[in-house]
Amino acid sequence: MEKVQQRNIIPVTADREKSDSNSPERPRKRIFIFLLLVVCFVMVGFAFLLWWVPYVGLSNIHPSLPLLLAIAFGCMVLFGLGGALTLIFTIIRGKNLFFNRRIRGVVIRVLFPLLVGVGRCFGISKDEIRRSFVAINNKLVLAEAKKVKPNELLILLPHCLQNHDCEVRITGNVENCKACGKCRIKDLVGLSEKYHVPAAVATGGTLARRIVVEKKPKIIIGVACERDLTSGIQDSYPIPVFGIFNQRPFGPCYDTDVNLELVEKGIRTFLGY
Numbered sequence: 664m665e666k667v668q669q670r671n672i673i674p675v676t677a678d679r680e681k682s683d684s685n686s687p688e689r690p691r692k693r694i695f696i697f698l699l700l701v702v703c704f705v706m707v708g709f710a711f712l713l714w715w716v717p718y719v720g721l722s723n724i725h726p727s728l729p730l731l732l733a734i735a736f737g738c739m740v741l742f743g744l745g746g747a748l749t750l751i752f753t754i755i756r757g758k759n760l761f762f763n764r765r766i767r768g769v770v771i772r773v774l775f776p777l778l779v780g781v782g783r784c785f786g787i788s789k790d791e792i793r794r795s796f797v798a799i800n801n802k803l804v805l806a807e808a809k810k811v812k813p814n815e816l817l818i819l820l821p822h823c824l825q826n827h828d829c830e831v832r833i834t835g836n837v838e839n840c841k842a843c844g845k846c847r848i849k850d851l852v853g854l855s856e857k858y859h860v861p862a863a864v865a866t867g868g869t870l871a872r873r874i875v876v877e878k879k880p881k882i883i884i885g886v887a888c889e890r891d892l893t894s895g896i897q898d899s900y901p902i903p904v905f906g907i908f909n910q911r912p913f914g915p916c917y918d919t920d921v922n923l924e925l926v927e928k929g930i931r932t933f934l935g936y
């Protein structure tokens with residue numbers, strides 16, 4: 664009986680392996696394993712160089728190598744210091760520099776993830792670093808900002824601003840709001856109409872990205888929590904996002920609020936009032 668059961672098991676397992684080989688997961692696994700092997704190879708090579716270069720000595724490899732390496736490191740340090748000083752100058756003076764957009768890119772793509780890691784070592788919470796990141800981003804956006812037409816600006820709002828009891832569907836069209844005044848959407852629609860600036864409500868990152876692709880704004884005024892604003896700023900780059908944090912008197916994602924004055928100030932700044 665046991666033998667019969669064993670015989671039954673073998674073909675089933677073999678079938679499964681066969682079907683696995685046709686599975687769409689297989690190429691993905693291969694890519695992952697390939698990349699992992701490349702990383703291992705690079706790490707081993709790097710570790711070998713770290714050991715071998717001091718062991719043999721730079722001048723023994725080539726007499727001019729110490730000088731070349733000093734020049735290369737010097738350039739890297741100057742480049743890093745120059746970038747950091749330019750960033751600090753832009754933040755303090757609020758003045759646009761000719762490569763300001765590049766700096767914003769470096770802050771968004773490189774510095775922020777790096778600072779989150781360093782901040783963690785110092786016990787600084789991710790939200791605190793996010794708040795600081797959004798503040799720096801806003802400074803750079805303002806320094807870079809040019810006057811835009813109302814239809815080139817977009818007010819992007821989170822769905823949690825809508826009152827939890829409201830059954831009006833505002834995600835497709837914010838103007839569906841009946842202006843009952845139970846939540847801040849009424850005032851935000853009012854601002855959108857007053858300045859002829861499009862406004863949209865997104866339920867998450869995917870919808871927000873779709874709205875940005877459809878509307879093609881030149882500048883976005885985004886309202887959200889620390890996490891969503893940070894990812895929104897990163898996802899929208901190179902489009903500048905002026906971030907405004909929502910207020911959460913009832914906790915996250917529930918009947919949130921926003922400082923209307925700040926939103927209006929942002930609109931007026933970018934429209935050049």
Ligand code: SF4
Pocket residue numbers: 825826829830831833840841842843844845846847848849
């Ligand atoms: S103001 Fe608009 S969105 Fe807010 S509860 Fe009233 S109808 Fe709904």
